[in-house]
Amino acid sequence: MHEFFAPLPQDFDQLAHAARTKRGGGFGKDPDLRTVGERTYSAFERVAFAPTSTAPRQRDWRHIPYALWLAADRGLHTHTPLTNRYFEVAVPEALASRRPLKWGRGLLHTYLQGFNPENPVFLKLAHTARDFFLDPRVLASLSETEANGLERLITTLDVLDPINGPVHVANDILGMPADKTLAQWQERHALTQGFWLNNFCKQAFLEALQAPEEIRSSIGYVKRMCEWAMHDIGKPTQRLRYPLCRDEFAYSLLSPWFERNPRQDIKNALLSELLRTLGDPRHNHAGWLGVRREAMETASRWLTSRTMDAFFEILRHTEDDIGPYRRRFWEAYFHAGHILEAWIALGEQAVTELQKIDPTGELSYAKILGKIAPNQCVLMLRMGNILFCDWSHQGRLRAIAHNAKQAPKLYQNEYELFQLRFPTTLDFNDGQLDDPGLVHYESKLGGWQDTARHFIAQHLGIQLPLSDLMPTDASD
Template identity: 30%
Template sequence: MAESSTLTPTREVLGRLAAAVKVLRATKLPEAEASAQALVDLGAAGRAPKPPEKSMLDQARSSILAAAQSRAYTQVPAKYLREAPWLLWAVKQPLAGLPGLLDAVVALAMRHGSVRRKLIQAWLLGFDANAPMIEAAGHAIRRLLAETPDARLDAWRNVDRALNLFDARFGPRRVADAILTAQRSVAAILQEVGLDDPVQAGGGYARAVQGEVLMQFATTLPKAHPDEIVARCLAFLAPGGRLRFEEPGAQGAVARGLLAPWLRGGSPPSDATRAEIQAFLLRALGDPRLRPQHWREAGDEATALMRRWLARASLKLFFDLIDDYALDDHWRYREAFWAACLNKGLIEDAWLALGKRVFASARALKDLNGAYARLEGASGDQSVLLMRIGSYVFCDWSHNGKLRAWQADWKNAPHLGARSYSRDDLTGKGLPFPPNAQFGSRGAPDGDGLSHIGSKRSYWQGSAAELIARRTGVRLSPTDWMPR
């Protein structure tokens, strides 16, 4: 009896639970709370809309063009008119110039959130300050933001208030200024203005912002911390390490913009700034001495400046290599002399020819990135420095080699940029070195080269400086060329 009385309540409880389960199974429960689902829907709808398939756009275009003659856009099927924003500034046959079409699209956008978002994305993607109706569309978008209580557009409202994003004339300039100088990261700014989207990253608005970034770079750099400005600029120009726009014209504009602060003189950049920009341009466009075609769109001035920067790097590496391989203790005098020429702006280009052992050195392979030549028929430890000074080529050897010079247009003058040189290529008869009575220099009148003797007395330097002065008009003094 005791066992029976104990089990009875348990059976009753189980029975009630089974009945409850039947009720629950018969009831259709919501998959998520209404508030949570609203957030999911909001996020999905807030994503940047993408253009539809080409076939849909072709059908929409045909329907819109048919209605354009009478401006009867209300006769265009709704499914086609909703896609009209993508056609307003399309790459091929843009329709923004059709009378009344933008007004019809804006009227539709007043009623449909999806059309509002498409209009915003299409405006950013096809942006060109000179495109038909682009400015009017920007004003219309601002009106839509002000007059429609669409929470999904709050991010656009905020960024337009902060940066005038939809002002076709000043928006790109304000965004560029933020990219270069704002406290927020470049990535955060791009996310705010929608240019972090893979499609928009290469769109018209991004291109306009890049033009403004490059234009402002030269004026912004002296006013702030140069290293930070350079880093922010490069982060925008090459997201993920690749140029945002890679066609030749855009590459040339990048080179001109980054070198602009020094194209008209002014204070030279710090070594860190020069190295950062130089390394970036070498990755983006290649070495102008090896790939001149990549620099054609950059212009002569920018290319010449880059060559001078590379000449500086080549000289530095040359003397570093000499420290590793040469036994001549006079090299500090030669380094000081050519550094003086470099600082006077005389050396426009430089190229190295390296002996077998030096050619294979880790330092040469890493620092010159292939921009040097092999020296054949000479000691494996020997190297040659070729320099372009005005319309003349100078050739200096490591170890006990002589200094030689030629007019660049002479047939036996070595050309900078070759991949290999023989000893004969670099020892042909050249210009005579004149005497310099001030230092007792007798020069080298036979054209067979100037020996590096009397370095401490400026003996050979005086003769070399006299040749340079007569040929270029630039005079050097011992204050310039003696080691410090």
Template identity: 25%
Template sequence: MSHARDALGRLKAGITLVPRAFDQLSKSPSQRAAAQLETMFQGIRIPSATDLEALRKRMQAVFTGGDKVPITRRELRNAVWILWNGSPQGAAIPGLMEAMIGAASASPRLIRAMIEAWLRDYAADSGVAREGGLAIRRLLRASQDALLQRWQEADRDFAIFDASKGVPRIAKALLSGRQEVGQIWMAIGLDDSFRATGGYMRAVLSELLAMLPAVLRGSDARVMLDRSLAVLAPDDKLRFGQEMRGAVGRGLLGAWLDAGRAPDAALRDPVRDFLLRHLGDPRTRAPNWTPVGDTATALMRRWLARASLDAFFDLIDEYALDHQWRYRKAFWSAYLERGAIEDAWLALGYRVGSAARAVRDLAGAHGRLEGGGVQGNQSVLLMHIGPLVVCEWSHNGKLRAWPRDWANAPALHRQTYARDDLVSKGLPFPPSPETGVGGSADGMGLVHRGSDNGVWQGSAAELIARKARITLTRSNWMPT
């Protein structure tokens, strides 16, 4: 403590030797107001990282008694930018924060600089940052400066500088408040581009994302989802880019990771579309999804499988003229609803591919059928069901299945497929256990015969039950 007191004494003595930084009594009120407004709008000037590190060493030396040269007003003003970052944080240097508060009590300009630095460098796990916020709050309460009124109101309405209360209060207001999202940003000063990229904004977004899974199960889920998407991606650009991908993916998908009731399309589709735009398709942009985690990524893949399945049968309905389509749709939809289809991918003939651009849910995520033996209006649906790769053709194509680890099993997510990639020998299909007929022993595919009586369906269901341990019965997969 004696070192800190000595340093404070030297600080006060040093400041008397230079023009007084924070005493503007020699100026008229109009001159002072003009100077304050000029300062407010001329932008934030931060010393270089090299200069700040040199300043950190200097402050540490002064306040521990190792440097006897008095601190200048400019050094003290610049020191706000080391208070809550680096090592050691300036606010943790004994005596520096007390000196800063003493100088700021006579300088609204310095208070404003402290606010900017605190919002930029705030970290939720930093004790000195929380203490710094409370110190700023006390300075604001004691100040009569008109240019600080906005921050005084933000602290009064949202407790912004009491981070233990302010961060969750702001996050809750963004999700469910009466004000529009943009109005809230203005009220708390985070509408500014500099502040919108700082640590405090990160903390607010992290808190909001932590709240999302619970609110998306509530009665006002759609309203809160729309507000949260406006917060996360203003102007359709994700805040903090790659840095927030993991938290954004987990927050938006977290409501449905407990294997409970699936979301309605009114919630699922905007979440899915938002994640596709900002994280990409996990089937083709897997590295983007690594920070999201396996469980949430698997859910997203199942949602995309649904989109692929729906698109496949829409295209069959338009192009294949296949009377069996409703039986196939009912069969595979039953496995989709059970969560058995982990992933799905479409390969489309050139005529279908052209039309598929109009299928919004595919968002361009499909392969192409090329080469001989393929009709331009054919399409193929590839699925992962447990350890199996399943290939379903439109028109009169056969159903095939392979273990995933077989060398000739077709891979999902490729951009192009030839016919030979999709018709190689696979697993035999057993007869339907219910009728004792059907099946295909040669491994060359199962004909969709006897749809009305569940013949091929019973055979396919038996293979899936044996290999994937997923059992569905006639009552599950026959259309009503």
């Protein structure tokens, strides 16, 4: 429970600004909540937590919520007579005081930050806070302050209902027009950035991830949830808001597509947002830690397809004369489910062409170090236990056991030339040539394609007819 009560930002919500209004009815500046909690606990500890002692000051009673959970086994939550008197006597009496909002501040902060509907003391806190804020005198005080945006949260969205409050907030955010931002929603309700990090908001996020599949299949949902998932977007401090929810997050976005393909615009949006929020699942294992296998495999398959497509687009822009034949050959194996991973290594000109194809720089790649033609590039593909390296522009097709010592490791940022022209016992030419690599001969007649498919059938047991590997129109 410790993380519930780490010191909150000074401007956790605009309740802190309310004291500056002309009417003067507000919550005042936030204290260091951990320090206040410890001080409040000590005040009641000195009187043996007696609920009827007159020694603790009114301020100590007002600050009881901050001291409820200082640690899992330490806090006023273990002293039932004292907390019962706070909930049943002190707070109701505070409604008649001159400035009742001063009491509401501790209730609201602790409710949002310590949100835990499975805890019986928290449920008492929630019930007390709801009754307190729905009292006409408190609502009237809120309407007279800069914090009046909270009124909609408390009444219309009923955030102080621990069961339905997170659901109402989730539905309200998902129902926003696409052109509205979460920052605007936040401003409307007199909140600041700190609101998105509390446990109540985390629960609302989880509720939003449970939306029906037809909603989760929309591009609007994808963009909204990815906006919600990231904190401090575009800043050096950018990070996932709820790291422990990454599995539910990825699964919610990808599960509608486990058995079917999305429209290309939705797939592109999903890949862009997932790369931004979680990284590339093929090599950023920390970003996808704990995510279910089906979600990782779906995203990885899409990224493999995108990597291959980028390679073939580079060939088109750099005028590789057999580019359409390469595309048809490898895409046939991919669509049959046999290509498990793909990575590209690029020469200088090929990098320039990729930047034209992918101006946002979303697609990762490796650079080739060493003396090669600047337009050359390599498509690296893993099928079963074999890694294929297909060199462009009169280069050869090479193969090696993917776990061999000489095999290049996928997803590196750069490769020395010798790493991609490795010694290998896997020979396309049956020892008839000095080089085991396959020259791309007679593409129009299926020459190299037939040799390669027999090699694949021999070593991997994958059988595809030559007709499936030949383009119907080489100009496509």
